[in-house]
Amino acid sequence: MKQEFYIFKLIRKRLFLFFSILPSLIFIFGVLIYPMVYSLYISLFEFSIAKPYYGLRFIALKNYIDIVYSFHFWNSLKVTFIFAVAVTFFEFILGLGLALLLQQEIIGRKVFISIILIPMMISPVITGVIWKLIYSPEISIFNYFLSLFRLPQIQWLATPSNALRALIIMDVWQWTSFMFLILLAGLQSLPKAPLEAALIDGASQLQRFRYITLPLMKRVIAIAIALRLFDALKIFDPVYVLTAGGPGLGTDVYSIFVYRIGFIHWHTGLASALCWVFMYIVLILTIIFFKIIKLKI
């Protein structure tokens, strides 16, 4: 009798576990994993969902070979990486500076933090709208301020390189607070003892920062940079709204590029192949990144 109860309990325990995780797994497998595998399968074909009468042609790796020889592909990769590295760098510097300034209690600290948090919460599309307003040639408030200082006006969205800079400024505006939050949390979780010891030993603020704070923050910094960098590679919404690929191909970030191939030119097979190439690149980058982390930390 007692043994039966125990077995029942075991099964019931496992049942709870099973059924509590099952819905999540169904969603994740059905809506994420399966379509991804399906997309890999499609990438081996040449077909267009908008022109189903062309039929399905199995062309194996031809899509991938076309990609390697495609100028647009390499340009898009270049733009994406320049963008991602630049924004991560600037957001890190700015976020770290803000975190350092605001970790201590100063007047108006809560106000400053509230203000800093706001851009991150604005929808990326709305960010695109707001900045498109600021950059728009006819009514650009930016140019107005420049003219106040007798500086030459900049047509932000008119040239590829200007458009990329405009994008970077916009993204830094939006995501610095992300870095700020993570770095602030990291700073606040640092042990106080080493810093106090250094203070007693007469270290200047700069020395304390360089030799104690920074090394202790290595892990947090690495995580923050990784999170931001890999997110920046995927950017789509604000670019689509602001420039849709930029004058020419100046802001043709990868997601926009794939979108254009897949939903404007309707080369569905090729677009799927592009997606997977991107996945592989991100995977390799992740592995490299973690190797670097393990070495340095």
Added chain:
Amino acid sequence: MKKINSKSYLKKIFLYLILVVICIYFIFPIYWSLITAFKHPADIYSWPPKFIFKPTLINWRYIWYDWELSRFLINSLIVTSITLIIAIPIGSLAGYSFSRFKFKGRESLLMDILSLRMVPPIVGLIPLFIIAKNLNLLNTYVILIIIYVTFNLPLIIWISKSFFDDLPIEVEEAALIDGCDKLSAFIRVVLPMARSSIIAIVIITAIFVWNEFMFANILTGFETRTLPVIAGMSVRQRSIEWGPAAMLALIIALPIVILTLIIQKYLVTGLTFGAVKG
């Protein structure tokens, strides 16, 4: 003594100034689009740009009546709320189980689920579009909700698991001894204790779904279009109507900003849960 005082005083003022400048950088675009929303078109297109003007609600009336804003507002509300209703229970339940039960493959399954956050959304967009088209699910709420639930599950599971890891197990064990089964224990005992974490998850998920653009852009038609899609469309015309566009931006952004300012504390924990502790 006096020298050191004035030096550090100056430095303090300098740092304060930097803070103020940076805050201007953050606030000004919002401020500018805010006042644009309340400007008459004549004021918007005047040069030099006007900072002092007579505010008007003409843009609000325009988007409400001419653009039929109510339809899209309702769509956004429906999609967001149903996604929350489905995703939060499923995700937190899974997070709870991941936290309390130790089973074979737990760590690797967790890692797999979390690594899905790394996937660029565009990778899912193409096959999901094909699948949705074949199933005749384009221009429905269903497909959007399913996708949004799925994309938010990894984060919900991760945050709730982290939270439950830190929750002392004694109270649940007491409930179990007193005769509750696992599910009742979860609902009656654990969930009330998890209030702050659930609030954080709800708001983070709500923000994501409310603001989502890429999938909504492709998978919705006129009937089911959500607000971000309309906002995107409003600025991709040949001639952009900035007044209505700015007003629309205000409407989309305002609930989120208000929510943010209210729950700042929870946000810091919520966002850094996976990052610093993980």
